[in-house]
Amino acid sequence: MSNVGFIGLGVMGAPMARNIVRKGHALTVFDVNAKAVAGLVADGARAAATPKAVAEASEVVVTMLPDAPDVDRVALGADGILAGLKPGSVYIDMSTIDPETSRRIGAAVRRQGSDMIDSPVGKTAEHAVSGTLTLMVGGETATIARVRPVLDCMGTDFFHCGGLGAGHAMKCVNNLLATTLVAANAEALVAGLKAGLTLDVMTSVMQKTMAWNSQLAVAFPARPLKGDFEPGFMLRLAHKDCRLALAMNAAMGLKTPVGAATLAACQEGLDQGYGGKDVGVLLKLREDPAGVRVRLSPKP
Ligand code: NAD
Numbered sequence: 001m002s003n004v005g006f007i008g009l010g011v012m013g014a015p016m017a018r019n020i021v022r023k024g025h026a027l028t029v030f031d032v033n034a035k036a037v038a039g040l041v042a043d044g045a046r047a048a049a050t051p052k053a054v055a056e057a058s059e060v061v062v063t064m065l066p067d068a069p070d071v072d073r074v075a076l077g078a079d080g081i082l083a084g085l086k087p088g089s090v091y092i093d094m095s096t097i098d099p100e101t102s103r104r105i106g107a108a109v110r111r112q113g114s115d116m117i118d119s120p121v122g123k124t125a126e127h128a129v130s131g132t133l134t135l136m137v138g139g140e141t142a143t144i145a146r147v148r149p150v151l152d153c154m155g156t157d158f159f160h161c162g163g164l165g166a167g168h169a170m171k172c173v174n175n176l177l178a179t180t181l182v183a184a185n186a187e188a189l190v191a192g193l194k195a196g197l198t199l200d201v202m203t204s205v206m207q208k209t210m211a212w213n214s215q216l217a218v219a220f221p222a223r224p225l226k227g228d229f230e231p232g233f234m235l236r237l238a239h240k241d242c243r244l245a246l247a248m249n250a251a252m253g254l255k256t257p258v259g260a261a262t263l264a265a266c267q268e269g270l271d272q273g274y275g276g277k278d279v280g281v282l283l284k285l286r287e288d289p290a291g292v293r294v295r296l297s298p299k300p
Helices: 013-022 034-042 051-056 068-076 099-111 125-130 141-151 166-194 199-206 214-222 235-251 257-271 281-290
Strands: 003-007 026-030 060-063 090-093 115-118 133-138 155-162
Touching: 003 013, 003 051, 013 026, 013 034, 013 060, 013 125, 026 034, 026 051, 060 068, 060 141, 068 090, 068 099, 090 099, 090 141, 099 115, 099 166, 099 235, 115 141, 115 166, 125 133, 133 141, 133 166, 141 155, 155 166, 166 199, 166 214, 166 235, 166 257, 166 281, 235 257, 257 281
Parallel strands: 003 026, 003 060, 060 090, 090 115, 133 155
Antiparallel strands: 115 133
């Protein structure tokens, strides 16, 4: 069992940290939100005053923070992780950020005789609670093997995507595509309904064609097609992920106009105050001006 440190005890981080304690690891935690820390202390973790103090107490340090500037500050800032990281330790960033920030921090970690891997997660807060997240991992095989028992506390689908930053690259590619499918489905269903088709006819035909996709098969019937726009996966996070993916693509000199249109659709939703709603609210965004509702018929 390792001494593990965990920083960032939010919607995702708190249940992930809790699963580490439950599997018998000694856990030291930090968050700027004292209430979040108190919750983990009640579950058996020890509180530390700074990220530096977390690192000093740990062989494995995990961060689960909102965005790249937060990770940068917590890792490299005054009283940050690097100030306390012991040689031979491993730093795992599980936040959704860009691959470049990860590689830059990783270089600083290695100069200090420690190592870093990235492991952003797929799926939802419910999967964080059940410890069944999808882990997209980037880093050296030997380093990943050393921290695998800690990763296994949080996730069940494990993918080694490549070197450091590859996990974040995979997450960017995945989430831009997944959000693009939501935006495209919303446009298609509203257009079909306005053109006089029923939802039943549209889905029956699409199931037999190349238009079928798992957003239509799984996510749409679960929430937006029932008129339920509560998260799930918040629109503001989808917007952030699309922004990160487009920045990654632009840095490689790629043109991704479809992705840019998806980001614009997400921005439109944020401008309407839907940031805290499920990403499926992109359907409502198209329904409102069209004056229609695309909904499943109640089961007889
Ligand atoms: P959240 O906002 O609920 O939690 C973030 C936590 O970090 C908060 O407790 C906050 O107080 C803490 N924090 C912020 N700045 C800090 C600092 N400088 N020092 C210490 N603590 C600090 O976010 P979340 O939903 O848990 O998401 C975390 C990451 O996981 C994000 O990158 C998100 O994109 C990604 N993600 C979220 C989901 C989801 O469904 N919520 C799913 C997959 C991935």
